[in-house]
Amino acid sequence: MTAVSEQIGNWLELFTAQPPAEAWRKQLRDGAFERFCALGFPTTRDEEWRFTSVAPIARTRWSEAPEAIAGSERAADAVAPWTTGGIRLVFVNGRLTGPVPALPQGLEAGLLTERSELNLIVPKTAFVALNTAFLGEVAWVKAARGAVVETPIHLVYITTADAYVAPRVLIQAGADAHLTVVESFVGTGAYFTNAVTEIAAGQGAVVDHYKVQCESLDAYHIAALGARLGQSANFRTHSISLGGKLVRNDIGAVLSEGTEATLNGLYIVNGSQHVDNHTTIDHAKPHGTSHELYKGILDGESGAVFNGKIIVRQDAQKTDSKQTNKNLVLSDNSVVNTKPELQIWADDVRCTHGATIGQLDAEALFYLQSRGIGRKEARSLLTYAFAEDIVDRIKVESLRDSLEKVLFEKFHEHADQ
Amino acid sequence: MSLLEIKNLHATVGDREILKGIDLTIDAGEVHAIMGPNGSGKSTLAQVLAGRDIYRVTEGEIVYDGQNLLDLSPEDRARAGIFLAFQYPVEIPGVSNMYFLKAALNTVRKARGLEELDAMDFLALVKEKLKIMDVDQNLLNRPVNTGFSGGEKKRNEIFQMAVLEPKLAVLDETDSGLDIDALRIVAAGVNALRDPRRSMIVVTHYQRLLNYIVPDFVHVLSEGRIVKSGGKELALVLEEKGYAGLGIEDAEEEVARV
Numbered sequence: 001m002t003a004v005s006e007q008i009g010n011w012l013e014l015f016t017a018q019p020p021a022e023a024w025r026k027q028l029r030d031g032a033f034e035r036f037c038a039l040g041f042p043t044t045r046d047e048e049w050r051f052t053s054v055a056p057i058a059r060t061r062w063s064e065a066p067e068a069i070a071g072s073e074r075a076a077d078a079v080a081p082w083t084t085g086g087i088r089l090v091f092v093n094g095r096l097t098g099p100v101p102a103l104p105q106g107l108e109a110g111l112l113t114e115r116s117e118l119n120l121i122v123p124k125t126a127f128v129a130l131n132t133a134f135l136g137e138v139a140w141v142k143a144a145r146g147a148v149v150e151t152p153i154h155l156v157y158i159t160t161a162d163a164y165v166a167p168r169v170l171i172q173a174g175a176d177a178h179l180t181v182v183e184s185f186v187g188t189g190a191y192f193t194n195a196v197t198e199i200a201a202g203q204g205a206v207v208d209h210y211k212v213q214c215e216s217l218d219a220y221h222i223a224a225l226g227a228r229l230g231q232s233a234n235f236r237t238h239s240i241s242l243g244g245k246l247v248r249n250d251i252g253a254v255l256s257e258g259t260e261a262t263l264n265g266l267y268i269v270n271g272s273q274h275v276d277n278h279t280t281i282d283h284a285k286p287h288g289t290s291h292e293l294y295k296g297i298l299d300g301e302s303g304a305v306f307n308g309k310i311i312v313r314q315d316a317q318k319t320d321s322k323q324t325n326k327n328l329v330l331s332d333n334s335v336v337n338t339k340p341e342l343q344i345w346a347d348d349v350r351c352t353h354g355a356t357i358g359q360l361d362a363e364a365l366f367y368l369q370s371r372g373i374g375r376k377e378a379r380s381l382l383t384y385a386f387a388e389d390i391v392d393r394i395k396v397e398s399l400r401d402s403l404e405k406v407l408f409e410k411f412h413e414h415a416d417q
Numbered sequence: 418m419s420l421l422e423i424k425n426l427h428a429t430v431g432d433r434e435i436l437k438g439i440d441l442t443i444d445a446g447e448v449h450a451i452m453g454p455n456g457s458g459k460s461t462l463a464q465v466l467a468g469r470d471i472y473r474v475t476e477g478e479i480v481y482d483g484q485n486l487l488d489l490s491p492e493d494r495a496r497a498g499i500f501l502a503f504q505y506p507v508e509i510p511g512v513s514n515m516y517f518l519k520a521a522l523n524t525v526r527k528a529r530g531l532e533e534l535d536a537m538d539f540l541a542l543v544k545e546k547l548k549i550m551d552v553d554q555n556l557l558n559r560p561v562n563t564g565f566s567g568g569e570k571k572r573n574e575i576f577q578m579a580v581l582e583p584k585l586a587v588l589d590e591t592d593s594g595l596d597i598d599a600l601r602i603v604a605a606g607v608n609a610l611r612d613p614r615r616s617m618i619v620v621t622h623y624q625r626l627l628n629y630i631v632p633d634f635v636h637v638l639s640e641g642r643i644v645k646s647g648g649k650e651l652a653l654v655l656e657e658k659g660y661a662g663l664g665i666e667d668a669e670e671e672v673a674r675v
């Protein structure tokens with residue numbers, strides 16, 4: 001009890017030290033802080049957090065991130081897979097740097113100036129509440145009804161201080177709009193990113209969302225993504241998780257009639273990294289389709305958790321849902337916990353799921369070696385090949401190319417051990 | 418000096434002995450056919466030559482080109498000029514055939530003191546070899562062996578051999594599963610690679626292949642031993658009389674007759 005109140009006490013100090021805000025923002029902050037105090041940090045006694053302890057986050061006395069440091073944007077360029085030619089909004093230590101670039105017709109982007117749909121889409125967990133309690137600059141991307149925005153919008157989050165940052169994003173795609181948004185996270189130091197992204201896709205909208213998490217290896221990264229998807233909308237999200245010491249992604253998508261949702265993920269961990277992906281696909285209405293493919297590569301003493309919840313409500317007849325989680329374990333000391341969680345209330349549905357945990361194929365390794373390719377090189381080739389189909393599904397070419405490069409180098413590192 | 422000298426080779430998998438004392442000497446430019454019933458150890462011998470580590474050599478030695486072959490890793494054997502055409506080529510999804518072959522060729526070239534080929538030169542070389550092997554260029558853009566038909570896989574093996582130009586090629590049942598046209602193409606590809614400085618071990622069940630690839634010697638393997646050796650006419654005897662004619666039991670056929 002004392003430990004908990006002590007933790008809350010630290011946060012209260014930070015909370016009250018925030019600069020004043022407009023009424024809508026203050027209202028959200030106050031409600032959320034109250035909720036956070038009531039919930040406290042989850043523990044491993046929580047079913048949803050069984051394999052992921054956030055005690056190191058709860059124990060730390062976090063401070064607010066200082067203003068941006070000049071040049072940090074350039075420093076980050078070296079470490080993150082970027083898009084080129086896109087519209088880029090760069091947030092350093094939680095604050096937007098530079099002016100908003102020129103935007104094509106039908107697209108609005110920048111900082112949110114009113115509540116709009118904020119905090120209406122994502123479940124209000126303790127971490128989401130903690131994010132909302134520190135609601136600062138909210139990145140906002142909106143495609144008007146029918147607008148086909150071909151240029152990807154890239155939100156870049158750079159953290160340069162051992163501090164708490166609470167990135168917040170609201171993405172709105174009007175009916176029949178097409179929109180591509182990339183979120184990247186990079187940084188240096190032992191900081192705590194607590195990010196929340198909300199996506200509202202209107203009827204018939206096509207939304208491609210990418211998240212590339214390349215945080216510092218000393219950083220904590222907790223993130224929630226909530227997507228509310230309209231009738232016949234097509235939503236694809238790709239979560240690439242490479243960095244961070246302790247990482248948790250909670251992704252939730254609620255589908256309507258005839259909605260198609262694709263949730264892809266790739267996590268690559270080494271050393272003592274730990275990554276936890278919890279996804280929830282909620283088929284609320286009939287004729288929805290969901291595809292989910294998460295792949296993980298583990299080395300060193302790393303750990304990974306995959307929990308894929310699929311809900312098919314009574315109404316959601318003719319749902320077609322497929323979930324796959326594949327893990328490639330390169331060392332004896334890594335641990336994977338994978339669990340499908342199907343809650344099916346309708347009777348005329350097709351739901352399949354499968355999970356595998358395996359090692360590199362010894363026969364394939366020998367085949368490559370027998371052609372003269374060195375063992376290390378062969379290992380890295382096969383490791384790369386394992387990730388290949390996720391990378392292949394990335395449609396933003398510049399992102400795919402730079403990611404390919406990053407992965408290639410990474411697997412050479414892995415293979416060296 | 419012989420290119421390959423296998424002396425009293427014993428190999429086990431788990432605690433089961435599969436090769437029980439093989440002696441075989443191959444000189445430069447010679448083609449040796451190895452025949453024998455199913456399960457007699459032909460593939461095991463081929464894989465041991467290539468360095469597959471699930472087989473443990475418990476006795477004997479293999480001298481290749483003056484070196485102790487058993488000391489070398491599989492990749493070093495390939496770099497030293499050994500090539501195994503697999504009985505069951507492995508599918509490797511996600512690795513493009515082209516990338517794989519270029520990486521293989523360049524490591525092998527480097528080991529031979531040759532310059533690495535850039536993309537252009539590599540493509541030119543590949544196109545020339547494709548023609549000889551009658552392989553569809555599209556196969557190159559696909560992942561290694563993935564979704565290839567049985568015949569395509571076998572042709573791809575010989576195509577790789579044509580690109581890598583080994584000193585000792587071990588062809589493990591490259592003819593199985595091929596129709597007569599495909600067999601002719603593969604055999605022609607192999608024959609095109611015959612060279613006074615290149616030796617071959619051709620593992621097969623069928624005399625048919627040996628009509629096209631005419632061997633200098635034929636050996637019959639049974640239960641992990643070479644039980645008979647002779648010239649190319651030995652294959653004809655086998656074709657006519659079967660293994661039983663040599664007093665060898667063919668375990669598989671035995672079962673089939675029951």
Ligand SMILES: Nc1ncnc2c1ncn2[C@@H]1O[C@H](COP(=O)(O)OP(=O)(O)OP(=O)(O)O)[C@@H](O)[C@H]1O
Pocket residue numbers: 430435453454455456457458459460461462471504
């Ligand atoms: N990895 C392995 N594990 C267990 N047994 C094996 C293994 N590899 C080979 N064997 C056994 O060793 C024996 C010889 O097998 P091998 O594949 O060398 O035969 P082969 O002569 O090539 O047969 P085939 O004509 O059917 O290709 C067989 O009894 C086989 O079951």
Ligand SMILES: [Mg+2]
Pocket residue numbers: 459460461504589590
């Ligand atoms: Mg065999």
